[in-house]
Amino acid sequence: EAGVAQSPRYKIIEKRQSVAFWCNPISGHATLYWYQQILGQGPKLLIQFQNNGVVDDSQLPKDRFSAERLKGVDSTLKIQPAKLEDSAVYLCASRTLTGRSGGYTFGSGTRLTVV
Amino acid sequence: QKEVEQNSGPLSVPEGAIASLNCTYSDRVSQSFFWYRQYSGKSPELIMSIYSNGDKEDGRFTAQLNKASQYVSLLIRDSQPSDSATYLCAEGSSNTGKLIFGQGTTLQVKP
DSSP states (O other), X not given: OOOOEEEOSEEEEOTTOOEEEEEEOXXXXXXXXXXXXXXXXXXXXXXXXXXXXXXXXXXXXXXXXXXXXXXXXXXXXXXXXXXXXXXXXXXXXXXXXXXXXXXXXXXXXXXXXXX | OXXXXXXXXXXXXXXXXXXXXXXXXXXXXXXXXXXXXXXXXXXXXXXXXXXXXXXXXXXXXXXXXXXXXXXXXEEESSOOGGGOEEEEEEEEOTTTOOEEEOOOEEEEEEO
């Protein structure tokens, strides 16, 4: 089974620029998550999709971050404009629908550096 | 706000010793807990899950859950230098399936 694919692996941008990240989940997985991991911290959930609907975006800074999952498969996460504090690794994960929370597999992540 | 707390370490143990990693959580109704291992520059990798009180063993790893005291622990027996990594504890939401992570504990296994 192919894993969660993310691109790009690395991105360096200047503050106030925009950037987009892409995630392709494991085939058939209805639920998709975007996490932000700042250096030295654990991952923090930004947004959760179930199919193409948003389940939880309570910690997404909506003034600058946006995400979509058209057709319930691939997803993109965008930051516009970027701030220095957005420097982090952005992780995508997916899972099937189950009755109990199960651990899931992360993609390799996109490391963003804002200068 | 649900929280998961871990000592950031570093925890240093000699090769062959038992490493003990601990985690506490605030949500009394939580049912699912996970341990992830994260090597420097890599994404987190799921190594253990536990849902019931007591111990769960998998090879050199043992996860322990005590719901009354709201703590989860991970024991690594016969620690190897290759076990040196950051270990993340996570609590699973029964409603949405999202995971809430602690900040991670850095383990150093010295030859």
